Amino acid sequence: MGEVEKTFISGLKEVLVEEKVIDESQLEPSFAKEIKKYGGKDVMTCLQCGNCTGVCPISLKIDYKTRIIIKYCQFGLKKFTLGTRWVCATCYRCYEHCPADINPAEVMIALRHIAVREGVIPPFIKVAATNLVRYGQSVKPDEEVNKIRKELGLGDIHTFDPGYKKVLREISILVHASKYDKLIGIEEEVKT
Amino acid sequence: MTQYAYFFGCVIPNRYPGVEYAVRWVCGKEGFDIDVMDVPEFSCCPVPGIFYSTDKDTWLLLAARNLVLAQDERREILTVCNGCFTSLMKGSEYLRDPKSMGRVNRVLAQVGKKYTGVPKKSEGRRKVFEPVSVRHYIDVMANDVGLEAITAKTKRSLKNISVAVHYGCHYLRPTETRTIDDPNNPVLLDRIVEACGATSIDYEDKLDCCGAGGGVRSHVVDLANSLTEDKCKNISAVGADCIVTGCPFCLLQFDNAQKTFSKDGIPVMHVSQFQALSMGIDPISLGFDTHHVSAHSLLRKLRGS
Numbered sequence: 313m314g315e316v317e318k319t320f321i322s323g324l325k326e327v328l329v330e331e332k333v334i335d336e337s338q339l340e341p342s343f344a345k346e347i348k349k350y351g352g353k354d355v356m357t358c359l360q361c362g363n364c365t366g367v368c369p370i371s372l373k374i375d376y377k378t379r380i381i382i383k384y385c386q387f388g389l390k391k392f393t394l395g396t397r398w399v400c401a402t403c404y405r406c407y408e409h410c411p412a413d414i415n416p417a418e419v420m421i422a423l424r425h426i427a428v429r430e431g432v433i434p435p436f437i438k439v440a441a442t443n444l445v446r447y448g449q450s451v452k453p454d455e456e457v458n459k460i461r462k463e464l465g466l467g468d469i470h471t472f473d474p475g476y477k478k479v480l481r482e483i484s485i486l487v488h489a490s491k492y493d494k495l496i497g498i499e500e501e502v503k504t
Numbered sequence: 505m506t507q508y509a510y511f512f513g514c515v516i517p518n519r520y521p522g523v524e525y526a527v528r529w530v531c532g533k534e535g536f537d538i539d540v541m542d543v544p545e546f547s548c549c550p551v552p553g554i555f556y557s558t559d560k561d562t563w564l565l566l567a568a569r570n571l572v573l574a575q576d577e578r579r580e581i582l583t584v585c586n587g588c589f590t591s592l593m594k595g596s597e598y599l600r601d602p603k604s605m606g607r608v609n610r611v612l613a614q615v616g617k618k619y620t621g622v623p624k625k626s627e628g629r630r631k632v633f634e635p636v637s638v639r640h641y642i643d644v645m646a647n648d649v650g651l652e653a654i655t656a657k658t659k660r661s662l663k664n665i666s667v668a669v670h671y672g673c674h675y676l677r678p679t680e681t682r683t684i685d686d687p688n689n690p691v692l693l694d695r696i697v698e699a700c701g702a703t704s705i706d707y708e709d710k711l712d713c714c715g716a717g718g719g720v721r722s723h724v725v726d727l728a729n730s731l732t733e734d735k736c737k738n739i740s741a742v743g744a745d746c747i748v749t750g751c752p753f754c755l756l757q758f759d760n761a762q763k764t765f766s767k768d769g770i771p772v773m774h775v776s777q778f779q780a781l782s783m784g785i786d787p788i789s790l791g792f793d794t795h796h797v798s799a800h801s802l803l804r805k806l807r808g809s
Contacts, residue, residue: 351560369713369731370720399727402553402718404677408687415678424557433558436722440554444566448547449514450554460794461521466528469517470544479545482615486569489611492562 334389343388352422353414355385364406364416370399378406378416385419390426397423398434428495438496445487445501447471448479506648508540508582508639509574511592514548515752516584522791523752526776527584527641529785535657536649540582543573549588552674553719556591567595568608571636572617580637582644584776586751587717590674593638597681600635640675642750642775643684646692654699659784662702665805667778668744668770669693669704670735670758672751673713693750696775700782708738714749716757732761739770746771746802748778759796769797781806 344355364378365371371378376396384392400420407415428437440450447453453469461469470476484502487493493502516523531538547570550556555563570592574581583589599605599619609618621633645654676687685692690711694704715721715731736758739747747770749755755772762769777790787806792799 369715370727373727373730398723399720400718401673401713401715401720401728401731402557403673403713405673405713407678407680415680417678421557425559428558434719434723436719437554437558440551440722444548444550444555449518450548450551451514451518453518457518457521457794460791461517461524464521464525464789464791466521466524470546473544475544479547482569482617483547483566485614486565486611487562489614490559490562490565492559495559 340388350422350425549591586674729761771799
């Protein structure tokens with residue numbers, strides 16, 4: 313804690329006893345537009361009522377308040393939203409309760425799009441994408457489970473079917489065509 | 505009679521083969537004899553928490569590829585998973601937009617596929633197409649098969665079994681495009697459980713998330729588990745014998761998370777396994793030994809009744 317002189321957004325200067333201050337240099341006015349580009353709705357129409365936070369199951373557990381993140385988006389405080397976007401369970405409760413029809417969950421998804429394009433890619437994304445390209449499934453097929461399947465009289469997991477190679481090739485072509493392999497960094501997995 | 509194509513997704517075939525067996529048994533000759541086929545070329549839906557979250561274009565391409573396969577067979581997709589349901593249904597809705605459809609088809613041409621929708625009728629020379637219909641297992645059971653038919657097929661009495669049902673978020677929400685149930689007061693899963701002869705008991709925060717979705721389980725597993733712990737506390741408070749869910753990913757979360765905070769845990773199963781139990785199947789075929797939480801307490805109670 314210390315005394316900090318802060319210039320507010322309107323130009324008003326004041327001395328604050330706070331460490332974390334926000335000044336205009338940190339703002340990115342185009343942030344709201346960027347969110348819209350990736351399928352989020354206009355965050356500027358948020359009323360800051362807080363319904364989304366009230367119904368959010370995650371906000372009960374950790375310091376993650378949907379309303380605050382939407383506020384950061386309105387101001388354009390891109391870096392303040394770092395690290396928070398991967399804990400949304402996309403349960404869409406916030407959407408059902410939003411009076412401004414913003415769909416905060418979709419805003420979080422747009423933030424994830426932006427994060428990935430800035431190189432912030434959590435390892436599980438790479439794992440799942442690799443599994444999809446290798447096996448056509450987002451989870452790795454298990455030999456043990458395949459044995460149990462046979463005991464139950466079920467067929468092999470499709471991935472173990474020789475005819476499935478065609479499907480894997482198609483997936484590779486599609487993933488490559490949309491440049492997803494480059495985006496996530498799994499180029500060496502994709503054979504086209 | 506409607507014709508369907510099975511869409512099991514990733515979690516059921518690779519983690520819970522018992523659910524796949526139960527679904528095939530319930531839909532097959534010994535059950536309701538539904539006209540449903542396998543499409544072996546189906547891939548991952550793709551999973552919304554990964555692909556819809558990081559690149560919508562790729563997500564739509566891969567979803568469209570699956571939709572084309574169902575379209576060419578002229579069948580409705582019967583999904584057994586909430587994730588597959590929401591991903592494919594959203595994909596089908598996105599592709600109503602001619603611009604999206606055109607963009608997707610330009611890429612799909614590289615793999616020799618084309619999404620048009622299912623031709624329904626022709627007005628003069630013009631053909632009318634409808635988007636590929638994506639159905640949830642619960643929806644098909646409650647509305648197409650019917651609750652009376654479910655009751656008529658029950659062989660084993662589940663009278664003294666009390667069930668805590670868990671719908672799962674993506675069964676209910678978002679209501680942006682289409683809903684199969686009331687998002688704030690869903691009833692279909694409760695009704696199926698009741699039609700099987702068991703009692704569905706109410707508990708606090710019934711519609712809360714299991715915690716696994718959106719990549720939370722993969723990213724911060726402790727956070728996901730703590731949400732599940734809250735749910736399980738509420739469920740044990742009302743003394744439920746088992747948890748029945750319509751989503752294999754919620755099933756996986758309940759099943760795996762419970763061992764981190766309780767010794768015994770409440771048995772969890774998919775609605776198809778529960779139906780199969782009521783229809784008199786030998787529980788050994790339901791693959792409960794692949795579940796982490798043992799179903800013994802429930803099976804013992806069933807034998808006692």
